Amino acid sequence: MSSSSKDTTQQIRKSLAKRYRAEKRFRLYGVLAILFGLLCVATLFVDIIGKGHGAFRQTYIELTVNYDADILGVSDINDKQQLALGNYAGLVKKSLRSKFTDVSGRREKRELYTLVSNSAEYELADRIKTSPSLLGQSEKLWVLADDDIDTYFKSLNRSDGPFIGRTSEKQQQWIQSLIDEGGIKLRFNSNFFKTGDSREPEQAGIGGAIVGSLFTLFITLVISFPIGVAAAVYLEEFAPKNRWTDFIEVNINNLAAVPSIIFGLLGLAIFINFFHVPRSVPIIGGLVLAVMTLPTIIISSRAAIKSVPPSIREAGIGIGASPVQVVLHHVLPLALPGMLTGTIIGMAQALGETAPLLMIGMVAFIVDVPGGFTDPATVLPVQIFLWADSPERAFVEKTSAAIMVLLAFLITMNTLAVVLRKRLERRW
Amino acid sequence: MQTSNLIIALLVMSALAYYFGYQRSQGFARQLGGVRNLHSLPTYYGMRVALWCGLPSVLLLFIGLAFEESIISKLLLSGLRADIRPNSIAEYNLLMNKIENLASGALSAEGVRPALLDAAAALAYLRDTSQRLFTAMAVLTAGIGGLWGWWKMSAQLRARQQVEKVFKGFLLLCASLAILTTLGILLSVIFESLRFFQQVPISEFLFGLEWSPQTAIRADQVGGSGSFGAVPLFLGTLLISLIAMMVAVPAGLMSAIYLAEYAGSKVRSFVKPTLEILAGVPTVVYGYFAALTVAPLIRATGADFGLSVTSESALAAGLVMGIMIIPFISSLADDVINAVPQTMRDGSLALGATHSETIKQVIIPAALPGIVGGVLLAVSRAIGETMIVVMAAGLAANLTVNPLETVTTVTVQIVTLLVGDQEFDSAKTLSAFALGLMLFLVTLGLNFIALRVVKKYREQYE
Numbered sequence: 001m002s003s004s005s006k007d008t009t010q011q012i013r014k015s016l017a018k019r020y021r022a023e024k025r026f027r028l029y030g031v032l033a034i035l036f037g038l039l040c041v042a043t044l045f046v047d048i049i050g051k052g053h054g055a056f057r058q059t060y061i062e063l064t065v066n067y068d069a070d071i072l073g074v075s076d077i078n079d080k081q082q083l084a085l086g087n088y089a090g091l092v093k094k095s096l097r098s099k100f101t102d103v104s105g106r107r108e109k110r111e112l113y114t115l116v117s118n119s120a121e122y123e124l125a126d127r128i129k130t131s132p133s134l135l136g137q138s139e140k141l142w143v144l145a146d147d148d149i150d151t152y153f154k155s156l157n158r159s160d161g162p163f164i165g166r167t168s169e170k171q172q173q174w175i176q177s178l179i180d181e182g183g184i185k186l187r188f189n190s191n192f193f194k195t196g197d198s199r200e201p202e203q204a205g206i207g208g209a210i211v212g213s214l215f216t217l218f219i220t221l222v223i224s225f226p227i228g229v230a231a232a233v234y235l236e237e238f239a240p241k242n243r244w245t246d247f248i249e250v251n252i253n254n255l256a257a258v259p260s261i262i263f264g265l266l267g268l269a270i271f272i273n274f275f276h277v278p279r280s281v282p283i284i285g286g287l288v289l290a291v292m293t294l295p296t297i298i299i300s301s302r303a304a305i306k307s308v309p310p311s312i313r314e315a316g317i318g319i320g321a322s323p324v325q326v327v328l329h330h331v332l333p334l335a336l337p338g339m340l341t342g343t344i345i346g347m348a349q350a351l352g353e354t355a356p357l358l359m360i361g362m363v364a365f366i367v368d369v370p371g372g373f374t375d376p377a378t379v380l381p382v383q384i385f386l387w388a389d390s391p392e393r394a395f396v397e398k399t400s401a402a403i404m405v406l407l408a409f410l411i412t413m414n415t416l417a418v419v420l421r422k423r424l425e426r427r428w
Numbered sequence: 429m430q431t432s433n434l435i436i437a438l439l440v441m442s443a444l445a446y447y448f449g450y451q452r453s454q455g456f457a458r459q460l461g462g463v464r465n466l467h468s469l470p471t472y473y474g475m476r477v478a479l480w481c482g483l484p485s486v487l488l489l490f491i492g493l494a495f496e497e498s499i500i501s502k503l504l505l506s507g508l509r510a511d512i513r514p515n516s517i518a519e520y521n522l523l524m525n526k527i528e529n530l531a532s533g534a535l536s537a538e539g540v541r542p543a544l545l546d547a548a549a550a551l552a553y554l555r556d557t558s559q560r561l562f563t564a565m566a567v568l569t570a571g572i573g574g575l576w577g578w579w580k581m582s583a584q585l586r587a588r589q590q591v592e593k594v595f596k597g598f599l600l601l602c603a604s605l606a607i608l609t610t611l612g613i614l615l616s617v618i619f620e621s622l623r624f625f626q627q628v629p630i631s632e633f634l635f636g637l638e639w640s641p642q643t644a645i646r647a648d649q650v651g652g653s654g655s656f657g658a659v660p661l662f663l664g665t666l667l668i669s670l671i672a673m674m675v676a677v678p679a680g681l682m683s684a685i686y687l688a689e690y691a692g693s694k695v696r697s698f699v700k701p702t703l704e705i706l707a708g709v710p711t712v713v714y715g716y717f718a719a720l721t722v723a724p725l726i727r728a729t730g731a732d733f734g735l736s737v738t739s740e741s742a743l744a745a746g747l748v749m750g751i752m753i754i755p756f757i758s759s760l761a762d763d764v765i766n767a768v769p770q771t772m773r774d775g776s777l778a779l780g781a782t783h784s785e786t787i788k789q790v791i792i793p794a795a796l797p798g799i800v801g802g803v804l805l806a807v808s809r810a811i812g813e814t815m816i817v818v819m820a821a822g823l824a825a826n827l828t829v830n831p832l833e834t835v836t837t838v839t840v841q842i843v844t845l846l847v848g849d850q851e852f853d854s855a856k857t858l859s860a861f862a863l864g865l866m867l868f869l870v871t872l873g874l875n876f877i878a879l880r881v882v883k884k885y886r887e888q889y890e
Contacts, residue, residue: 019782026784030686033679037703040751047721227602234599251606257875259812265864269616276497324592352710355814359846381712388716403713
């Protein structure tokens with residue numbers, strides 16, 4: 001008897017040890033899963049910031065430019081046409097030649113000229129247009145370096161050696177001499193935030209894409225917020241319980257889970273082919289994104305209206321207000337913070353969306369910063385998509401930097417939503 | 429008058445109508461001895477007149493605008509001389525563009541055939557006339573409506589009820605837009621798909637094993653005749669979704685269980701929002717991450733083991749998609765696990781079960797319907813995910829289940845077929861809509877089942 005009970009105890013002990021081990025293992029799996037998730041977040045951010053932080057500074061080279069009237073071909077400084085047609089590229093070339101006198105042969109000359117970006121000539125043209133007295137004078141100017149030079153210069157201090165794939169030995173020597181005399185440096189790249197897209201990475205910026213995104217989001221907001229709120233009010237406050245209402249509800253819930261690319265097909269077939277809305281403009285982008293974010297806004301607005309206690313409505317009815325008056329004067333103002341939070345989250349979703357916009361032609365190569373709702377435009381995520389496809393190495397940096405800007409916008413919007421909820425939300 | 433100016437004019441007229449309606453009701457009130465003798469407040473009388481003025485005219489304007497372009501081009505086409513009348517849709521589009529540019533002055537009139545110039549002049553005339561017609565009709569309707577509303581006023585008029593009825597009608601209209609959207613999606617994909625199935629039999633599309641949508645654009649062109657067997661696409665989509673689920677389901681579920689059952693409030697308040705960041709990152713960023721970081725990494729690792737991995741492997745896309753879906757699964761699972769009543773946990777623990785046994789044998793079975801629903805929703809997201817696969821998966825439609833090779837998906841093909849210029853009568857373009865129809869039906873089915881399962885489950889414990 002006693003021996004069998006000992007046996008049982010032992011057995012239980014053994015199995016207990018096993019069960020505790022299983023318990024520990026299970027916990028470990030949980031910890032591992034969480035660590036994996038956190039690792040993914042960290043890797044994503046480290047990878048993107050590591051690749052993109054360089055793009056906020058760009059390489060500039062100092063040139064001594066002599067605004068020689070003969071090279072420019074300008075005899076009369078007040079002649080606008082002469083000024084517009086002036087040979088500014090010649091000026092840049094000449095100042096490069098005077099800086100590096102050891103250049104001989106066509107090939108070396110061509111290599112020399114590719115040290116600076118071709119935007120340098122436009123800069124010179126602007127200088128002379130704004131201050132014509134410069135004609136015949138000399139001045140020192142910092143001009144934009146070519147993207148290959150920029151990549152090389154930024155990679156000089158890398159642990160695994162500089163990236164020399166796109167620069168010749170001669171060019172590297174010139175850069176070395178520039179470094180020695182302090183004629184090359186990194187400056188804050190304000191162009192990146194001002195200009196539109198460009199085939200030349202050193203001139204490409206996200207200014208156009210940001211403005212396009214703002215126009216598009218504005219249209220989205222103007223359409224989806226009022227309609228979303230109105231739909232939510234109807235469903236929560238006035239809808240009779242019937243088949244039609246049920247059908248609307250099922251539809252909204254399903255639309256919230258429809259893949260975004262389907263909305264692109266809708267935009268293409270209905271808005272563009274049937275209603276002839278022009279392609280590639282913020283109006284069509286905003287329309288498609290509004291249709292897409294509408295379910296999100298409706299669902300969150302309904303939750304906000306639901307959280308207003310019924311006693312408020314009863315009090316309003318009790319002192320003789322009509323149901324519409326109760327909703328407009330009491331329920332809506334109280335539910336507004338919750339609705340705004342949902343709308344901001346919906347807008348953040350729309351800002352990050354790419355796929356449906358590809359369908360409706362917002363992937364065009366657009367150099368100009370759009371000036372209105374009917375100008376061809378692109379948006380920030382699509383710009384990222386376009387740059388990610390570009391073969392030039394310098395675009396990797398630009399793409400990552402554009403992603404950083406996009407993420408900064410999204411994080412700001414989401415934080416705003418959280419703060420708004422904390423600040424304005426009432427607990428009943 | 430331009431449309432924007434016209435709308436402003438209508439708004440001004442409505443504001444005036446409001447003012448006159450308000451004034452008239454005040455007049456009634458004075459006669460009867462105070463506002464309380466009116467049926468409604470004076471603002472309601474004002475709003476009623478404003479609605480009578482604004483609503484019919486704006487409705488008329490929108491209906492007109494929707495049909496203006498097509499009516500004008502019909503009229504223009506019927507007035508064209510026989511020698512430049514187009515024979516096909518492509519020619520028609522070209523001609524319309526030309527006339528449009530001539531009329532707007534973007535194209536210079538030099539050396540252009542006189543018939544075209546006449547057409548451009550006719551277009552300008554038609555535009556001008558329709559503008560005038562619209563202005564006149566809208567202003568007239570607004571005026572008559574406003575006058576009618578003003579004329580029919582009396583102290584007993586149930587103005588508030590009428591205004592509220594219009595308001596409720598507007599709300600219903602907004603709510604019904606959801607149905608209109610679904611209808612629009614269905615119509616847009618079904619119509620184009622039907623046209624596609626007229627050219628390619630549906631059985632070939634659903635069961636064909638080869639996908640190469642390159643069709644000859646001109647009749648005399650040498651080139652692929654195009655084959656539209658979508659099985660490789662379906663298989664590729666399933667393969668990538670399966671890889672994604674193999675990453676996301678264990679990671680998401682285990683982290684949800686840990687957060688709900690083991691983690692202290694401090695850990696929870698840090699880990700949960702951090703994981704949610706993953707849900708807020710745009711998909712284009714994941715695509716970039718997959719194509720430029722994960723794919724080369726997998727390729728290099730594969731090379732170390734002597735495996736040849738393509739740079740657009742299904743594994744890279746699936747892996748990153750899995751990472752994207754982790755927070756989706758974990759937050760849904762978190763919800764359902766928290767919804768399991770505490771009494772069930774207490775009962776199991778009181779019987780001597782360890783915490784993990786309670787989770788495995790009591791909580792998960794109880795939460796299973798909700799978890800399954802969440803996973804189904806996640807599958808539907810994985811199938812419909814576009815940017816990651818567009819950037820990281822390939823275009824080659826290989827019939828393979830090897831995750832190290834390139835496969836393509838339904839969404840990738842839709843994007844490739846529809847980006848850029850399209851011609852809407854070629855099977856190549858139309859096939860994208862057939863793929864869209866498949867995608868819509870499958871995701872709709874999955875969502876429908878998932879939402880029902882989740883709803884049923886919720887009711888069970890409420």
